[in-house]
Amino acid sequence: MTRDELAEVVRSRVAEVVGVPTAEITETTDLRAEHDVDSLELMEIGxxxxxxLGTRIDASNLMDMRNVGHAVDLLHSRLRERV
Known part of the structure; x- marks a missing residue:
């Protein structure tokens, strides 16, 4: 999966949980500051x-994600390690 494809998956899952159109979720979107996402919602996104993606995501990684782009980078790195 390319990074762009992964970004689209992340953006769509975040949008589902937050309840906004996917187009409103960009790589610079800060979920806590812009959408008031709490830890339970982060776990749902995870x-x-x-x-x-068929991979495990540690809760600590979810809590460390600064924005959507950071999440994509972490997941992309993890998925590349599996190959």
Missing amino acids: TRLEQA
């Missing part, structure tokens, strides 16, 4: 990403 669960949806795990299901979509």
Whole structure:
């Protein structure tokens, strides 16, 4: 999966949980500051990403993500390690 494809998956899963159109979620979107996402919502995003990508995401990684682009970078790196 390319980084761009992964970014689209992340953006769509985030949009589902936050309840906004995917177009409103960009790589610079800060989920906590802009959408008031709490830890439970982050866990829901993580669960949806795990299901979509077939990989485990540690809760600590979810809490460390600064914005959507940072999440994409972390996941892209993790998925490349599996190959």
